[in-house]
Amino acid sequence: MHIPDGYLGPATCGFFYVAMLPIWAAASRIVKKTLAARQVPMLAIGAAFSFVIMMLNIPIPAGTTGHAVGSVLVAILLGPWAACIAITVALVIQALLFGDGGITAIGANCFNMAFAMPFVGYYIYKIISYRTPIGSRRRVLAAGIAGYIGINAAAFLTGVEFGLQPLLHHNVNGQALYCPYGLNVAVPVMVSEHLLVFGWIEAIVTALVIKYLQEHSSELLAEEKTSS
Amino acid sequence: MKIISKFWIIMGVLIILSPLGLLLPEHFKAGAGWGEWGSDEIQKSAGYIPKGFGNLSSLWHAPMPDYRFKGWEEKGLPALSFAYIISAIIGIFVVASIVFLIAKVLSKK
Numbered sequence: 313m314h315i316p317d318g319y320l321g322p323a324t325c326g327f328f329y330v331a332m333l334p335i336w337a338a339a340s341r342i343v344k345k346t347l348a349a350r351q352v353p354m355l356a357i358g359a360a361f362s363f364v365i366m367m368l369n370i371p372i373p374a375g376t377t378g379h380a381v382g383s384v385l386v387a388i389l390l391g392p393w394a395a396c397i398a399i400t401v402a403l404v405i406q407a408l409l410f411g412d413g414g415i416t417a418i419g420a421n422c423f424n425m426a427f428a429m430p431f432v433g434y435y436i437y438k439i440i441s442y443r444t445p446i447g448s449r450r451r452v453l454a455a456g457i458a459g460y461i462g463i464n465a466a467a468f469l470t471g472v473e474f475g476l477q478p479l480l481h482h483n484v485n486g487q488a489l490y491c492p493y494g495l496n497v498a499v500p501v502m503v504s505e506h507l508l509v510f511g512w513i514e515a516i517v518t519a520l521v522i523k524y525l526q527e528h529s530s531e532l533l534a535e536e537k538t539s540s
Numbered sequence: 541m542k543i544i545s546k547f548w549i550i551m552g553v554l555i556i557l558s559p560l561g562l563l564l565p566e567h568f569k570a571g572a573g574w575g576e577w578g579s580d581e582i583q584k585s586a587g588y589i590p591k592g593f594g595n596l597s598s599l600w601h602a603p604m605p606d607y608r609f610k611g612w613e614e615k616g617l618p619a620l621s622f623a624y625i626i627s628a629i630i631g632i633f634v635v636a637s638i639v640f641l642i643a644k645v646l647s648k649k
Contacts, residue, residue: 313573314573314576315575315576316575316576316578316597317596317597317598317599317600318590318592318593318594318595318596318597318599319575319593321592340642340646343643343646343647344646344647347643347646347647348647349644349647349648351643351647352640352643352644352647353544353640354544355639355640355643356635356636356637356639356640356643357544357547357548357551357636358639359635359636359639360551360632360635360636360639361547361551361554363631363632363635364551364554364555364558364628364631364632365554367558367561367607367624367627367628367631368554368557368558368560368561369561369562369564369565369570369573370561370564370565371564371565371567371568371570372570374574375569375570375571376570376571376572376573376574377565377570377571377572377573378573378574379561379573394643397639397642397643397646398639401635401638401639401642402635405631405634405635405638406631407600407602408600408602409602409603409604409630409631409634410602410604410605410606410607410627410631411600411601411602411604411605411606412602412606412607414596414597414599414600415599415600416596416599470575474575481592483591487588487590487591488586488590489590489591489592489593490590490592490593490596491575491590491593492582492586492588492590492593493575493586498575501574501575502574502575505574525543528543528546529543532543
């Protein structure tokens, strides 16, 4: 889901950088208020976990690959704003050091995976697990559903961003200047592969970690720690 | 054992498993993620290289492109798996350190 350089035109790249600026500013302001000093190592490890899980590419029959992201898990444990900062750092390092995702597309990639995904997932988890005990099975299910919908929301946005490019940028012959695939191709492909395969991987990873924490370190799931 | 130490052990396991992200796609002959192709693959699937794409796509030259060392493209899978593990270690170290520093500064009340 990492959009490389060259797929998005300057207008889209600029738009998402500008859109992310107030989000990053709000994230640092809110995390400053809500993140306790003892949660700092957890946030670092959450970002590292997301980084390494994105390296685990899974092949699908269509001949392409995809992976889980881990944003929803970090959001459930430390809140969506903290997740936004952690996943942003992971995405920036992937782009700069490893060329995974373009530097012109950092704004868009962060919007999809470090903003939309953790927020959608976090609130779905909150709604489904509303007032249930920390150790309940409903929380495991809520985490799985949140992971599934969260990554699909990000995939949908990525598809829309790809698909808008031929409309925004083309030459007189109608040939695209950047991403050559329109909404009719990009959105169904991005969404279907995540609905069918990668969404389930995200769901299972998210649910399993929450289940493990319920049994071994349930204080990490306590409500007040995930204040947003 | 503290949960954080357990997490680092799990992270170590994930680092060792990380070459699966390279070997599995290789085994099933799967290319890059949808929409993450380079110009050759775009040329093949769309029939042309979009003009702006050509200009932008080579904008940044990452020091370890695709989680491997520069010039290792032709080396075999064992060498690339080794590079993948080193990339995972470097990436995790850099990401965790930066987030740790940012969070440390922000959480100072």
